[in-house]
Amino acid sequence: MLWVLLLLVAWGTAAVSCVRLCLVAARAGLLSEASSDAVRRVPDGHELTLYETAFLSGGPHRVVDLALVTMHLRRRLLLAHTGWATVVDPEGRDEMERTVIRAIGPQGQSPIPPVRAAVAAADPVRALADRLVTAGLAVPGGAGDGVAAAVRTVRGAALLVVATGAATLLIPGQESGLGGPVVSVLVWFGLPLALALGCLAIARMEVHPYSGAWASPAGQRLLAAHEVPAAGADHDVLAAIAVRGVRAVTDPALRAALRGRPGGADR
Template identity: 70%
Template sequence: MLWVLLLLVACGAAVLSCLRLCLAAASVDRARDPGDVELTLYETAFLSGGPRRVADLALVTMHLRRRLLIAHTGWATVVDPEGRDEVERTVIRAIGPEGQSSLPPIRVATATADAVRALADRLVATGLALPGGERTDIASAVRAVRGSAVLVVVMAGAALLLPGRERGFGSPAAADLVWFALPLVLTLGALAIARMEIHPYSSWASPTGQRLLDSAAPAGGAHPDVLTAVAVRGVRAVGDPALRAAFLGGGLPEHPGDPTRRGHSL
């Protein structure tokens, strides 16, 4: 009856992981009516992609409005040192007093700046964004359920291969495998429901925030289509291949001290 022990292990893992997923999902389902909320582009960017998306949106906005020049080499040059909002002023401070810097440190410094943290806190306070721990809990719980589903299959295979048991279609060992279908259906069903209700699992937006993202198109100002696309989908949505290359791994200059190469604009 060793197969019964394997079945209990499979069932226990399935039940515990599914219960964990249910608790994690319940903790983030702050079903509030956001009212007549119109998301700004920064808010849309944060809910869609987190702090790094906000930083990228600010950089693209400043480049399109000619307050910043971003070269295909991955360097940014300040044109107008007066930022229009705190995020833009953070970008300018991150570039430094020389007025030029490569993009990676700018993106990191802006994404971790007080202005972006304040934006995140406001969205969390209104129930539109998830605190970092809850995002982690959801993703971790989904991984646990997936692991339990794999464990069920492994336990079923081990039960079938136990020594001294007949194998083949219609044998008692094969009939016992039917019991393993119960925890397998439980885990697969939980994953299917989670995908419909709380996917994407690593989303920055709460369920309420995600519904607002899906139903509301933010106002954009200059270049609204481009900026909205960047806020929602990231820099991969940029149509200019040179600008896209600057963000997505465009080569840095071999001699970063050469201002003629650093300052070459798109």
């Protein structure tokens, strides 16, 4: 019967998504504990570089955004509001900049999104991540993003349970199959819905905020002590971008360039 299939879909989706969230959250907790054990390797008074701040605040893509804006402000790269990057000075000042130039390609011009993706997966960013993980400042693999994705899956499962329950109510003659009228539908589909909502409630209490967990507890403490100056000199602008990302860019044309297209949404 159709209502049985809908009920199985509701239960299966809710159960699988909740198990996934529990496993991902447990892994994130273990990684955070492991990074906390490594705090003693962090020198007292350690000051984060801009690239380190960018990684701990937003991961690899934040590092790339910082590199792009740095090169743009220093007239080594032109970021157009149309979402294209053009090389002005082909001599990069460090390995990160040289990686950006190589990602743009021999033509000296490229759309920004593929450049961002290529540099984020390149050796200099991976080496930066490895150093921060070894120092106990970063969580391997950006565990917070995995938790955030798992939470979104559970939310989707909850919506699917509601949708399948509503569809069951619309099936002609479903009362005889479920053993009763609307109350029975609420009971049968209310259980997987309660499972999903309960899992979301526990996740919010235990692992919220879900995203932005590139930094370990030690790294988060360093970030909390990091003062972000008001926009002014180039270094101040770069520091703000490292912490807050594209939303810290005040130039509309530059912000449109980093979004990858005119009028795109902030990341």
